[in-house]
Amino acid sequence: MAEPPPLQVAGPSSGPVEGVVLHLDEPLSFWGGLDAATGEVIDRHHPQSGQSVAGRVLVMHSGRGSSSGSSALLEAVRCGTAPAAIVMVEPDAIVALGAIVADELYGRPLPVVLANEAELAKLRTGDQVCIERDGSVRRIDAAL
Amino acid sequence: MTLHLTDDDVRRLDGGDGPAVRLAMRVVVRLAEALGAEELLDISAAHVDSCLYHGRAPLDFAERLAVDGATVVVPTTLNVSSLDLLHPDLYRGDPEEGDLARRLMDAYVGMGCRPTWTCAPYQLEERPAFGEQVAWAESNAIAFANSVLGARTDRYGDFVDICAAVTGRAPAAGLHLDENRRATVVFRVEELTPGLQGNSLLPNVLGTLIGSVVGNRVPVVDGLPDPPDEDWLKALGAAAASAGSVGMFHVVGATPEAPTLEAALGGHQPAEVVVVTLDDLRRTRDRLNTARLDGGTGDALATVSLGTPHYSVTEFGRFVEALGDRRVHPGVDVYISTGRGILDEIEERGWAEGLRSAGVTIVTDTCTYVTPILEDTTGPAMTDSAKWAYYAPGNLGVDVVFGSTRECAESAVAGRVVLDETIWTRGSHDG
Numbered sequence: 001m002a003e004p005p006p007l008q009v010a011g012p013s014s015g016p017v018e019g020v021v022l023h024l025d026e027p028l029s030f031w032g033g034l035d036a037a038t039g040e041v042i043d044r045h046h047p048q049s050g051q052s053v054a055g056r057v058l059v060m061h062s063g064r065g066s067s068s069g070s071s072a073l074l075e076a077v078r079c080g081t082a083p084a085a086i087v088m089v090e091p092d093a094i095v096a097l098g099a100i101v102a103d104e105l106y107g108r109p110l111p112v113v114l115a116n117e118a119e120l121a122k123l124r125t126g127d128q129v130c131i132e133r134d135g136s137v138r139r140i141d142a143a144l
Numbered sequence: 145m146t147l148h149l150t151d152d153d154v155r156r157l158d159g160g161d162g163p164a165v166r167l168a169m170r171v172v173v174r175l176a177e178a179l180g181a182e183e184l185l186d187i188s189a190a191h192v193d194s195c196l197y198h199g200r201a202p203l204d205f206a207e208r209l210a211v212d213g214a215t216v217v218v219p220t221t222l223n224v225s226s227l228d229l230l231h232p233d234l235y236r237g238d239p240e241e242g243d244l245a246r247r248l249m250d251a252y253v254g255m256g257c258r259p260t261w262t263c264a265p266y267q268l269e270e271r272p273a274f275g276e277q278v279a280w281a282e283s284n285a286i287a288f289a290n291s292v293l294g295a296r297t298d299r300y301g302d303f304v305d306i307c308a309a310v311t312g313r314a315p316a317a318g319l320h321l322d323e324n325r326r327a328t329v330v331f332r333v334e335e336l337t338p339g340l341q342g343n344s345l346l347p348n349v350l351g352t353l354i355g356s357v358v359g360n361r362v363p364v365v366d367g368l369p370d371p372p373d374e375d376w377l378k379a380l381g382a383a384a385a386s387a388g389s390v391g392m393f394h395v396v397g398a399t400p401e402a403p404t405l406e407a408a409l410g411g412h413q414p415a416e417v418v419v420v421t422l423d424d425l426r427r428t429r430d431r432l433n434t435a436r437l438d439g440g441t442g443d444a445l446a447t448v449s450l451g452t453p454h455y456s457v458t459e460f461g462r463f464v465e466a467l468g469d470r471r472v473h474p475g476v477d478v479y480i481s482t483g484r485g486i487l488d489e490i491e492e493r494g495w496a497e498g499l500r501s502a503g504v505t506i507v508t509d510t511c512t513y514v515t516p517i518l519e520d521t522t523g524p525a526m527t528d529s530a531k532w533a534y535y536a537p538g539n540l541g542v543d544v545v546f547g548s549t550r551e552c553a554e555s556a557v558a559g560r561v562v563l564d565e566t567i568w569t570r571g572s573h574d575g
Contacts, residue, residue: 008178009174009178027359027388027389029386031198032534032535032538032539033538036198036199042538042539043538044434044537044538045431045434045534045537061359062359062360062389063360063389064388064389065283065385065386065387065388065389065534066283066386066535067193067281067282067283067286067299067300067301067302067305068193068196068198068301068302069301069302070301070302070303070304071194071196071198071199071201071202071301071302071303072198074201074202074205074302074303075198075199075200075201075202077201078199078200078201078204079199079201090359090360091178091179091180092360092389093175093178093179093298093299093300093301093304093318094299094300094301094302094389095301096174096175096178096179096301097171097175097300097301097302097303097304098301098302098303100171100174100175100178100303101171101205101303104167104170104171104174105201105204105205105208106201112178
């Protein structure tokens with residue numbers, strides 16, 4: 001099987017997306033781990049528990065847990081609490097599906113981008129970044 | 145790299161089979177592209193997780209498909225929903241949300257899915273055969289289908305489950321393919337106490353440990369003294385799929401693609417070997433607890449919740465045996481979640497009536513951590529499921545104590561947390 005593309009999911013009209021990084025120290029299950037009404041991480045075992053993913057460029061190594069994560073992510077898009085983009089190392093069907101259906105159903109693309117381990121490690125919480133159309137991640141301003 | 149589509153695929157994608165098939169095919173194709181698949185493959189069955197209510201958006205999607213005339217083209221089972229249709233009074237949530245949850249269920253039944261309402265479709269009579277290509281969602285069911293049945297499904301999320309059922313197609317990627325099914329991480333269980341063997345606690349704790357280490361890699365467990373049964377494997381998979389994103393595991397000598405360690409590894413060297421000690425297991429058990437315990441004497445309990453994933457007949461049997469002829473403490477609500485088919489069977493055996501008169505509430509069609517059912521969410525809740533222990537604090541706001549089935553039964557009767565620490569004692573345990 002061929003390697004997945006760097007730009008895993010984006011809408012056809014998706015332009016560059018800018019946002020501030022929230023780097024998760026552990027993967028997050030969007031279902032059971034995210035309150036779609038508020039965008040808050042509610043997984044009480046998670047290091048970033050209590051933080052909000054809304055509008056952030058969410059950086060996490062891989063997906064986790066429940067199949068319902070796709071539904072939770074879609075509902076977060078509808079509620080306006082979803083991340084602006086998601087950057088991952090491992091391609092993940094559950095995350096991809098939430099983003100695909102957000103585009104198909106509401107025409108609201110949520111770019112899901114793949115990066116390698118080294119690139120991921122450079123993205124720190126608070127960094128201002130831009131997700132380009134080709135899926136590359138450009139840092140605009142590093143966090144202090 | 146490009147995705148090769150057949151003429152039939154192209155017709156579906158172009159709307160030749162109607163708008164519902166077109167939308168479903170677009171989702172399947174876009175997922176295939178995202179996963180780097182080179183083609184699609186035929187599936188012969190599906191298990192749909194999208195019937196659990198998570199808000200308006202997934203309902204919008206289901207009703208769009210239904211209104212456009214979607215019908216499943218392969219036998220399709222349904223996962224738990226948000227309502228117990230056999231015991232509707234158990235639902236304590238917002239009535240309007242309940243109506244929306246019902247609409248979602250009706251939409252999927254209307255598309256031709258079977259109203260099985262269970263997260264353990266592998267406990268139904270018809271289940272996929274070895275080597276069969278299917279599209280299953282629900283993380284614990286995915287792990288079981290791949291690992292224990294030897295059927296083949298990728299780790300699917302919501303939406304593509306119904307889209308695969310409507311098109312009969314799925315991306316030829318991930319765990320559908322030989323090369324992604326071999327183990328790369330070995331977990332060698334170094335030491336077990338007599339008390340841990342045959343105890344429901346072991347697969348839950350070991351699964352949690354495995355899931356937190358492997359992420360989405362395929363693990364193989366080696367070194368178990370006794371061949372585990374299906375309930376054990378189900379618990380291991382459910383725990384590993386909650387703590388990580390495990391879609392497949394092997395247990396040497398127990399799962400069909402692991403007659404030997406070498407076979408599970410596909411003849412390759414493992415990328416990592418993890419030695420599991422007794423201390424590792426005990427620490428993992430401790431991490432599953434969010435309730436503060438004062439040592440086991442004054443810890444009043446509000447709730448005991450069992451049956452995540454849905455209890456099998458043999459799991460009911462173990463709880464019935466552990467409870468004996470005792471009643472549960474009046475201060476404790478005890479819930480056991482299961483599927484309708486299993487309920488029928490335990491009704492026939494007389495266990496259901498016995499449990500009800502002992503003070504136990506049997507829940508079907510749903511689960512106590514996905515919908516408001518628990519009467520008391522203020523006090524600590526005890527469970528024999530690592531998956532429930534993992535999700536309940538976030539979903540319900542309860543503090544959790546994780547224990548074995550027997551510890552749950554003892555605690556339910558006593559009205560307070562009773563943990564049997566002798567199960568951790570080396571070499572001297574009377575069971």
